[in-house]
Amino acid sequence: MxxxxxxxxxxxxxxxxxxxxxxxxxxxxxxxxxxxxxxxxxxxxxxxxxxxxxxxxxxxxxxxxxxxxxxxxxxxxxxxxxxxxxxxxxxxxxxxxxxxxxxxxxxxxxxxxxxxxxxxxxxxxxxxxxxxxxxxxxxxxxxxxxxxxIRRKIIKTPLEPSITFSDDPLRMMRAIRFATQLNFDIHPDTFDALIKEKERIDIISKERITDELNKIILSKKPSYGFLLLDSCGLLAKIFPEFVRLKGVETEEGKGHKDNFYHTLQVLDNASQKTDDLWIRWAAILHDIAKPATKRFDKKKGWTFHGHEEMGAKWVKTIFTNMRLPLNEKMRFVKSLVRLHLRPIALSKEEISDSALRRLLFEAGEDLEGLMILCRADITSKNGDKVKRYLRNFDIVEQKLKEVEESDKLRQFQPVITGEMIMETFGIQPSREVGIIKIALREAILEGTIANNIESGMPFLLAEGAKLGLSPVEPQ
CATH class of the missing domain: 3.30.460.10 (Beta Polymerase, domain 2)
Structure with a gap:
């Protein structure tokens, strides 16, 4: 040629x-x-x-x-x-x-x-x-x-694969990365060597491993790479928390979904909608704490109460271990993991304006990423069920837009500040100031008062009176 x-x-x-x-x-x-x-x-x-x-x-x-x-x-x-x-x-x-x-x-x-x-x-x-x-x-x-x-779509080492991988174990990650990016198979002898030499990955720095893992995550169908990593045993070495999602338990004839394969489906779904690495990481970590929170209830079946809060707490530890950035990227992933159930819950029930306001306030600038993740998280073998949930989700998104346009809650800050509370009652920074600030915020989010001085001042005086505070004459 x-x-x-x-x-x-x-x-x-x-x-x-x-x-x-x-x-x-x-x-x-x-x-x-x-x-x-x-x-x-x-x-x-x-x-x-x-x-x-x-x-x-x-x-x-x-x-x-x-x-x-x-x-x-x-x-x-x-x-x-x-x-x-x-x-x-x-x-x-x-x-x-x-x-x-x-x-x-x-x-x-x-x-x-x-x-x-x-x-x-x-x-x-x-x-x-x-x-x-x-x-x-x-x-x-x-x-x-x-x-x-290339014509056969095969990843294969030029020389004996065990020697190739033992010499430079990062090549094991690269084999899976190229297979994932190019949608190639790995030659059986080469794959056998991945299994045989997987322990050698221990001499590679976390930074180099994560660099290759991120390239797998950014591929068109990242689940393929994760399945290869799992099959050869590398995933358990580099990301044990993820492997713990595997498996289904059954009690009294009731089983739960396999959260490992569910998470891979969510990751692929998100990858069809965005090239953002951090939304994809949020997809990987959104259910990461389910094994730790799994309980069986005779009436409700399997529950994972609080997995979103626990998962959000784990994000920093996982990012530290993976040598991922401990900055705004981590905060963004943490926010999406913590909030990922909220929009889905809203799509299953009557939606109140106060619930929408609260979500807008808590998600802030992360809302678009959160909605991509939540849409990706709607998975089921029942296609009609998925379509129904997605239609409900469309309604949630439309209502969020309407509330956002009217209340501007993404950059929400109460008009009445801590300084104004202290001036009104002639007090120093204290527990009472914090209590009143929270009460004001909750009243605005619930729609009890508008976020303006006219509506807020009478509420402020009433809350102060509950705490035994009286307004002072302005100086």
């Missing part, structure tokens, strides 16, 4: 080819760019391997480009360089061979041939190269039949 015409459409490849010729070295496009070219997937990242110094080649390409807006980063310790031209990122490295020690995924690196470099690649579909040299420009160099594996 020859890619000459395709490469000629991008001037970067001629630039690299001419620069390599000047240095009298051979250069090749390798890895993910070649794979994505064959799969017709868009890619702006180009990896160049040369039999020589990757840094020297990158520096000459930058010089020969004749452009002012070329950004070159050199990493001499690693023998690599990165060039940014327009919206392309081009990585340069000299061909190398690697050997590993048992207690580390960091290889001992030596200069090598193109064949050595292809041998060290993780999967056959990533071990292909295209020549940028005059003698065979555009020719595909495919020693492990990666092209055939």
């Amino acid at each position: 020859n890619f000459t015409e395709t490469l000629h459409t991008n001037p970067i490849f001629k630039l690299v080819s001419d620069s390599a010729k000047q240095l009298n070295i051979r250069a090749f496009v390798v890895g993910g760019f070649v794979r994505d070219l064959i799969l017709n997937r868009p890619s702006k990242d180009i990896d160049i391997v040369c039999v020589g110094s990757g840094v020297e080649l990158a520096e000459l390409v930058a010089k020969n480009s004749g452009r002012d807006e070329v950004y070159l980063s050199v990493f001499k310790n690693f023998g690599t360089a990165q060039l940014k031209i327009d919206d392309w990122e081009v990585e340069f490295v000299g061909a190398r061979k690697e050997s590993y020690q048992r207690n580390s995924r960091k290889p001992i690196v030596e200069d090598g041939t193109l064949e050595d470099d292809q041998n060290r690649r993780d999967f056959t579909i990533n071990a292909m190269a295209i020549s940028l040299n005059d003698s065979d420009f555009g020719e595909l160099l495919d020693p492990f039949d990666g092209l055939a594996d």
Whole structure:
């Protein structure tokens, strides 16, 4: 297979080819760019391997480009360089061979041939190269039949899979990530090696594992990746809380749904509606505390009371363990987990304005994300039941819009502030101020009073009187 015409459409490849010729070295496009070219997937990242110094080649390409807006980063310790031209990122490295020690995924690196470099690649579909040299420009160099594996939709290691994964256990996560992103199968021998070498994942940092997991979560159908992780035993190693959702118990002929598979369905449903990683994480964690709150009641059957509150409390611990950000992203996920039952409950009952106001107040700016999660959480094998719930949900959303437009509760703040309460009664910060503030907020949310001075002041004086407070004359 020859890619000459395709490469000629991008001037970067001629630039690299001419620069390599000047240095009298051979250069090749390798890895993910070649794979994505064959799969017709868009890619702006180009990896160049040369039999020589990757840094020297990158520096000459930058010089020969004749452009002012070329950004070159050199990493001499690693023998690599990165060039940014327009919206392309081009990585340069000299061909190398690697050997590993048992207690580390960091290889001992030596200069090598193109064949050595292809041998060290993780999967056959990533071990292909295209020549940028005059003698065979555009020719595909495919020693492990990666092209055939692309056609067969197979993830397979170039060399013996147990050695590949033992040398660098992060490749186990990458195998599942590529299978999920590309909707490929994993070759049976490669999958057997995932099972055999799963304990080796312990030497990989949590950050690197989570980076791969997030890419799985952001794929079109993330449940596929989770099922693969579970089947090979990696999920229990990296995310034991999630595995505990598995299983169905039966008491007196009553069973509950398998929350593991339900959660995966919710995740896929949410993924059809949004690319937001954090809404997808909320889908993963929305029922995470169900195993801990599960109880059997002879009248009600299985219950999971308080799983939303407990799950929200667990979010920080899970984010810490996973090295996920402990910032607004975490707060957002925590909010969605805590509130995920509220809109669904409203869709099953008569909706009061006060319940809608309360939801708007508590969800605030998270409301859109919450509604995506809640729609995704409506799962059942009974299609008519799902349609009925979704229709009710449409009604809830419409009423929320109407109440929001009239009450502006997303940025809700009572007009009467703590300072005004203290001035009115001539008191300092105290328990009484807090009691009155809560009473005012609840009255506004219940619709007892409007959120304005005219309606609020008589209520304020009445609440103060209950606490033995009298208004003072203004100074």
